[in-house]
Amino acid sequence: MFIEGMRKNVPCWMKLLDLMPRWLPFAFCLPKTREAYDLVMNKTLENPITRKEFLGMTYQYHADALLYAAPRYVQINTPFLVVSGAQDTIIQSSDAFVQKAKDAGVPITYERVEDMDHYVRKRPDIILKSFEWLRYQLWLFTVC
Secondary structure, three states: OHHHHHHHHOOHHHHHHHOOOOOOOOOOOOOOOHHHHHHHHHHHHHOOOOOOEEOOEEHHHHHHHHHOOOOOHHHOOOOEEEEEEOOOOOHHHHHHHHHHHHHOOOOEEEEEEOOOOOOHHHOHHHHHHHHHHHHHHHHHHHHO
């Protein structure tokens, strides 16, 4: 689902790079099928090194993410802020995480920004709002 969304939303120049032969160093190399994606993920698990990359992240990063234990929501007892762009291809993951956390009673705040994609760093207003949230949490901590 993530790759499908990425294929639809990448800029035209990335779509052109995706048409290049895979052996070219600047080819985008988005897997075209679920099987091809699974093959790449299996390669990251077989060889979790930092010198190889997929989608701008190292094989080590992907292997760590695949092997990381599922969240234990009941163990989250401090205030938790999640900021996600509704136009991000992984928004369903954020929504699911937040819902499971709420169901477990986690003190979670969800900023689902409708006009934002994955790149929160391009949104100084959202970063400032996040720091305001943090400032308030620290204030609560000091007065309680």
